Amino acid sequence: MPEEIKNADMVGSVSSSRYEQIVAELRTVVENQTRGQFTIGDCALEIEPMREAGGQERGEELFTVKESMFRLAEDIGLSYSTVKEARWTASRWPKERRRTAVSFTVHKILAGIGDERERFAAILTPPEGKPRWTADEARRRVGRQVEHPITPQEKVSAIRTLARDEAVAATVTSDLLRRPTVVAQVRQEDKVRAVEELTRDDQVAATVTTGLLRRPDVAFRAMSDDTARHQVNHAQVERGRQAREHFEETSPVAPAIRGIDRSVEFLDLVTACHAFVAATGRVVPGLRDRQLGDDERGVVHENIARVRATLDWIETAVDTGKVDVDGELARLLQGD
Structure with a gap:
């Protein structure tokens, strides 16, 4: 038998027929577990009935309930959270409304449906095209995140959950921004908002702006904005003022110049010469051994x-x- 045909009849390391036998056996186990979980919940309810309508408990009584449930959990060798969830789930499903063929996990998830009639009807009607309820289908029914996301929205929700950790979010974002096809699908307004957030740091903003203004089309569009053009002009004037101050503080001829009746044109001319010499002194050494x-x-x-x-x-x-x-x-x- 060809290998690919053989594998098509396998589920993991067992044949399809054996897999079906295992499923039948485990469904019986799950039914027994469901009965067992409800038994735990019913007994917990007997010890501590729900204090508020709808299965919600508030106030000082909650402390005494926790003490009782914690003691019960320790005495039967289970965790407090297991006993607590069993008690709450049992309170949401009267015995006549429980379904043996539906797992306790599904009962617990569907217990989140607030309206009783809707809840009791839901467990009788699996999703369209499905022979029985699964845990993920139950999560979809109550709007919770699934364990095995299928739709794009479910995958997005899963990613958002994983990215709640800021270190994870930063790494994922960095990786995604390196994929041009991903960036291309981002809406224009979202791109603008993202750039604004990323450039809140002044050093980052300065670096990005310098790079962008080296692109003629970008620079032309930016200078078409009156506010941007005004800010650039203001920055140039400010930079000139700082350059003059730096010249007066550092230039060897500055003391002599201080005694001269200086005009703005004179200062600007001397500053321009000083800036040219200083810039050349920084750049030319970089040409060493370069052809x-x-x-x-x-x-x-x-x-x-x-x-x-x-x-x-x-x-x-x-x-x-x-x-x-x-x-x-x-x-x-x-x-x-």
């Missing part, structure tokens, strides 16, 4: 030419007060 390509060198040389022309223009303006530019200088400054 640039021909295209890269060409771009750098073009910019060096523009810098030289700009420095000549500055010297002319400072010495003569003339700020006019000739055609060649204008072409270099515009990058044509």
Whole structure:
């Protein structure tokens, strides 16, 4: 017999016929267990009847009930929670409403249906297409989370339960955000809300914003917003102010400049020169042992030419007060 045909007639390590025999045997065991659980619940009810209608107990009496049920549990070798659940379940199912063929677990789950008529009718009518109640079908009936999720909503509910732990949620979120097809299915407003939450940290927000503004289309759209444009302009002014303060605090020529009647244009010009020298001092050492390509060198040389022309223009303006530019200088400054 081919292996795949043989496996088709197997359930685990037993044949289908043997599996059916086991199921029949265990159903008898479950029926006995159901009767046993209800017996425990009935006896617990005899010792401590339910104090409130509907199986709900409140107030000081609950403490004495717990003492009695805890003592009973210890005397018969069961846990307190087992005795407590058996007592409550028995209170929800009068003897004439119990069904031997339905497990105690299903009785306990369906006991959550508040309306008696609805509860008693439910246990008589398994879900459509099902020959009998299962624990998961009972959970679906009362709106509880199932152990074996099938529908997308049930799977989502299971994931949410597992992700209540923040460390688990963080790991799952990180993994899901690496899947483009998953991200693509997220609604636009949810994406915006997620980004806002993730960028509450100022350092993260600054890093993300810097990266986004390097994308021309994003930068153009962002600057179309009056508030955003105003904030960027304000930031530039503030950065200029901080740069001037830094220059005055750190530049070796700052003491001499303090004695000069300074104009805003003068300060801005000196600050620009200082910023250029400082930036160059940070960047150039990074080129050590690095060979640039021909295209890269060409771009750098073009910019060096523009810098030289700009420095000549500055010297002319400072010495003569003339700020006019000739055609060649204008072409270099515009990058044509």
